[in-house]
Amino acid sequence: MTSRLACVDVPALPLQLLLRHHPDWHGLPVAVVDADKPQGLIGWVNGKARDAGVLPGMRYGAALALARDLRAAPVGAAAIAAGVEELTVQLRLWSPGVEPCADEPGVFWVDASGLQVVFPSLDAWADDIRAALALLPYRAAVVVGFSRFGSYALAKALHGRRATVLADHAREDALVQRVPLSLIGLPTKTRDALQQLGVRHVGDFRRLPAAGILRRFGPEAHRLHRFASGDLYQPLQPSLPTEPIRLELALDYREEDLTRLAFVIKQLVDQLLARLAQQGEALHELIVTLGLDDGTSRETAIRPAEPTLVSPPLIELVRLRMEALKLTQPVISVTVLAHGLPATQEQLQLFAEAPRRDRAAANRAFARLRATFGDDCVVRAVPQDRHLPEASFGWEPLAKLPAAQPRTVAQGPLIRRILAKPVLLPPNPRHDP
16 A cells, blocks of 8 residues: 655644634734834734735834734744644544654644545545644645655645645646745745746756755755755654653542642642653643542643743642632542643753752741750751761751752763654765765
């Protein structure tokens, strides 16, 4: 059976996410900017804004001079990652092999091999995918082809309008030849230079010599030329679904005070955040399930304003939710489940650098102990130069908890890392001995 590969293109994903967040902006010129200020650069625009002369790359202030009713806002990396994850989860309902494009959010390659046995036809399968994404809602194009680049280029040419299934390799290759270069991700300067040479379509681009592309336009254009020509083979690398982290605690008593219960949940949440940080993720949604004394359970979902690894704001949301619950039975067990999204580098650094101990709280506790049991009740062990093990240490009073003094490592140890997803190595130089 011939292997089939589909490309699902959700064009201008950040713009679609912005319109989902602001449904009242439909029918108005809308743009996505990198910063909400006059000097912010425009990245994506809708049809109304383009008709008014607003184009990607313009400054927000200049665009307002062309379209006074322009609506614009930034879309953060976390929101884009959440959108990609949502689409990936949805596409896995139609095929287990789904690979999101790392360089272009909104592009997905889906393994369509063997699905003719499960679905009436590949045409029905592609139409069902578009219909399912439209309910979220996302506008998407689906192309079922044979090659990675062919399905990608034809999906970009459809601009999210429909789904199509190609009958054979020859048909795919003939259609790809006529796809404009402006749709396949070439840098703007390279595309303009090629257009001056009369190279406007993929077919013209393919016929150029690879060595000349590398010499005149650089490695990025050369890699895209190899990709379009079929010389750069890239097997499908589907992303594996990550299981949500789940922790459960059986209480030793029947808890009826929801305020005390919030502190129990805090211990589990701190463990969840630590495990998410180890996976390079931030908490997107927290699901708390309370097991009641009569055998029933109450489940509630808590979602912060944005994916986070910071505990106090999350615990505040948990406390507010606990106060709003009305339980008829005592709680005997607590289960927390965390859904994560890729965390930013800043979030991971802040989580790693945040101190786990509150020295001021420890010193206050020491003061209470000394007031209750005397000045000699808070001590610490110090080494002694003695032969016998039981005499090799002594005790001295501890006035305050000292700050941690970790050793500075000049050169870290080498670590062999095993990647869950293979990383393509760069090609060897042409004249490598």
